[in-house]
Amino acid sequence: MKYNFDEQVPREGTNSLKYDARLNFFGKEDVLPLWVADMDFKTPDFIINAIKERLNHEILGYTFRPDSYYEAIIHWMKERHGWTVEKEWISFSPGVVAGLTLAIETFSNPGDEVVVQPPVYFPFFDSVKSTGRQLLENPLTLVDGRYTFDLDDLERKITPKTKLLLLCNPQNPGGMVWTKGELTALASLCMKHKILIISDEIHSDLIFEGHKHIPLPTLSDEIAQNCVVCMAPSKTFNVAGLTTSFVIIPNKRHFARYERTLRIPHLHMGNIFGTVALEAAYKHGADWVDQLVVYLEENYRFLETWLKENLPQVVPMKPEATYLAWLDFSALVMADDELNSKLLEAGVGMNRGVQFGTGGAGYMRINLGCTRAMLQQALERMVVLKEEK
Incomplete structure (x- = not known):
């Protein structure tokens, strides 16, 4: 079976931490949530069907x-x-x-x-x-x-x-x-x-x-x-x-x-x-995971290429696993609070690098477990950082 990871599933109104807690976490709701580590892809059908079957009792x-x-x-x-x-x-x-x-x-x-x-x-x-x-x-x-x-x-x-x-x-x-x-x-x-x-x-x-x-x-x-x-x-x-x-x-x-x-x-x-x-x-789940990993790696390659062509001051660390990427913003020479504020003004919500302890200053963590369309939209919003060089 071919799974569709490009489908955008609305998550607002489901008590989703990632979406419905944006106001509390970022101070505003109109941000693309690329922070907390869960994915925007549907939980696979074989899991949903198994839960439905159990609900028959x-x-x-x-x-x-x-x-x-x-x-x-x-x-x-x-x-x-x-x-x-x-x-x-x-x-x-x-x-x-x-x-x-x-x-x-x-x-x-x-x-x-x-x-x-x-x-x-x-x-x-x-x-x-x-x-x-x-x-x-x-x-x-x-x-x-x-x-x-x-x-x-x-x-x-x-x-x-x-x-x-x-x-x-x-x-x-x-x-x-x-x-x-x-x-x-x-x-x-x-x-x-x-x-x-x-x-x-x-x-x-x-x-x-x-x-x-x-x-x-x-x-x-x-x-x-x-x-x-x-x-x-x-x-x-x-x-x-x-x-x-x-x-x-x-x-x-x-x-x-x-x-x-x-x-x-x-x-x-x-x-x-x-x-x-x-x-x-x-x-x-073996086939689903195999397809998921391919999509995630393609998301990273899209991110890497886009940044190189449009915002080369931001350098991603090449991941070998996970659906997370570690972005180095240090070339912009901005304080962490200022960097976070600029990204939020642009409507992009990520995890601040300083949360991850020593060595995190100047970095942000982005969640690639999203549709390619959402990732592209977030990257296009980040172009505003070009002006800060």
Whole structure:
């Protein structure tokens, strides 16, 4: 089946965070929303149909996740990523950020240090600080237009209080697909210092041509015993509102500890439709994802070409994955507040780079999970920045 990603689906009036919260977030409603990371594409038919089928039974009482749910995850991991996962490794989370936060609470104590590698997905900072842990920043290094780890900096900063590292794999906002060599070096350093890695791999299905996602536990049995992986179908299939994620923990002792933390506030139950959607997605979604990734990569190429021809002062970092792009506005020599104001005046709403921490100044993150027509409209509005050079 050929899917149509050029169809613009009206989202106003649906309590959409991306659309209906524009006034609160940007101070005005008449902006093209290219910020929060959900896509404007229809949730695929095989997921909607599975939910409709479940609605034919008119009781929505307590349920549990059936074997077929776990089998769908196991099959997807094997087919898409070459990773053999055991059912006994799979736990639940109502969201990847929730899983990260639960893991922080499980595997560290207040006052402990948690490593983050900015610029990075900004909820990482909140998860660390809100749980009473201390941020230990290990900024990424920019080499030939691509971020990489600064392991020398990390080793210098590690103290006896450093207990966890939050890894973004693939990276958000830069879109890096970390290589085997990069991941192995990072994981080896963490094992040397007894630092557990919590790996956010939510964008792992959205990998561009020429790159391959490497789930952290596949590097070695030893590394698998020293990591917790958070994943979900939410970004891949545009079902974030169903708050259904999963956590894969090969280490039996770590798994038991996480499960206890999850169950204390009774967060382990999940919801009926999230379970149904995940199972349908991972059973039937391969073709849809393949077509989606092609469209997203074409959106990036359109963005890159348009900027080069019309606004060369703005330089995109070439993503290797995700539907996000990291735009460098530094050549315009504008303060971040001024840059944001100019874009909002032009009617374009993106995420400010400073949200992503150290190294984010002068950048903006744009969401490419939209129709080509909307992307073109946003870019044409940005021409006003030419006058600021």
